[in-house]
Amino acid sequence: MEITVNQKLLVLDEKISLERLLVELSVSTNYMAIEVNEIIIPKSEYAKYLLKENDIVEVINAVGGG
Amino acid sequence: MNKFIINNKEYSSRLIVGTGKYKSFEETRLAIEASGAEMVTVAIRRMNLGQSKDSPNLLEFIDPKKYTILPNTAGCYTAADAVRTCNIAAEILNGEKLVKLEVLGDEKTLYPNTLETLKAAEILVKDDFKVMVYTTDDPLVAKELENIGCVSVMPLASPIGSGLGLQNKYNVLSIVENANVPIIVDAGVGTASDASIIMELGCDGVLMNTAIACAKNPILMASAMRKAVEAGYEAFSAGRIPKKRYASASSPIEDNICNDE
Numbered sequence: 001m002e003i004t005v006n007q008k009l010l011v012l013d014e015k016i017s018l019e020r021l022l023v024e025l026s027v028s029t030n031y032m033a034i035e036v037n038e039i040i041i042p043k044s045e046y047a048k049y050l051l052k053e054n055d056i057v058e059v060i061n062a063v064g065g066g
Numbered sequence: 067m068n069k070f071i072i073n074n075k076e077y078s079s080r081l082i083v084g085t086g087k088y089k090s091f092e093e094t095r096l097a098i099e100a101s102g103a104e105m106v107t108v109a110i111r112r113m114n115l116g117q118s119k120d121s122p123n124l125l126e127f128i129d130p131k132k133y134t135i136l137p138n139t140a141g142c143y144t145a146a147d148a149v150r151t152c153n154i155a156a157e158i159l160n161g162e163k164l165v166k167l168e169v170l171g172d173e174k175t176l177y178p179n180t181l182e183t184l185k186a187a188e189i190l191v192k193d194d195f196k197v198m199v200y201t202t203d204d205p206l207v208a209k210e211l212e213n214i215g216c217v218s219v220m221p222l223a224s225p226i227g228s229g230l231g232l233q234n235k236y237n238v239l240s241i242v243e244n245a246n247v248p249i250i251v252d253a254g255v256g257t258a259s260d261a262s263i264i265m266e267l268g269c270d271g272v273l274m275n276t277a278i279a280c281a282k283n284p285i286l287m288a289s290a291m292r293k294a295v296e297a298g299y300e301a302f303s304a305g306r307i308p309k310k311r312y313a314s315a316s317s318p319i320e321d322n323i324c325n326d327e
Contacts, residue, residue, distance in 0.1 A: 043157075061124075062155075064084070065086040065275075066109075066253075
């Protein structure tokens with residue numbers, strides 16, 4: 001199964017949850033947000049949210065800006 | 067002197083600073099401390115997934131419990147993109163809905179796109195966002211943004227990052243005189259006197275980033291800006307003397323031993 005995470009293609013052997021994806025990517029859930037196909041997924045749903053083929057995932061945070 | 071209240075919170079500093087263009091998070095933190103600012107802007111971007119779990123997030127350096135974090139919509143050119151960014155910002159900040167709306171029209175000038183800004187402001191206000199809005203120095207547009215329900219209107223002094231200072235003082239004065247929400251001049255400050263001139267007009271605050279972050283010594287410039295904003299606001303509150311064309315002696319005319327008639 002293929003998904004896109006922050007514009008990079010990722011090949012997965014099995015269906016995984018958002019929570020598992022974040023563990024794989026070593027991403028902390030503090031002060032961040034996730035969109036899947038341009039829809040924000042609340043943090044409370046990460047554990048049960050299963051990624052599908054061709055999902056476009058954006059992992060977003062705050063950076064320096066004016 | 068008036069209190070400086072944004073979204074029902076009172077601030078003692080009238081200087082709002084950005085967090086972009088610094089050499090490191092540590093320099094960002096030190097400059098913010100020196101500026102005395104209590105509200106700081108951040109941008110919303112894709113996470114750099116190459117970084118390890120231990121590498122710091124900006125908001126671990128700039129503690130949201132200590133500072134009001136004002137996420138911006140920098141880089142958005144349509145109302146739809148700006149609204150999307152604000153929704154993501156609220157998710158990142160655990161439901162906080164104070165945002166800095168900026169919808170740009172042109173890469174060269176980074177001038178606001180007024181039509182898209184008005185459209186985005188309407189959508190965001192309806193969705194209960196507390197909108198601080200970057201705009202041109204057009205007094206009619208500023209009033210319209212206030213009427214839509216923005217909590218602060220933020221006209222530019224001159225283009226973002228230009229350092230040209232306040233270019234249209236009488237427009238900004240008209241905006242201030244007609245406003246019932248805080249007017250914060252956002253963008254264009256180059257040095258301390260620019261900030262003082264803005265505050266002497268009666269503006270409620272100043273927002274800046276480049277002038278501090280790109281100074282040779284950002285921490286010293288942050289301190290200068292803190293004093294400039296305070297000095298300008300105190301001078302405005304004190305009430306300046308009227309300008310006159312000719313001199314008016316400061317010392318008594320009478321009893322001058324050198325000039326007895």
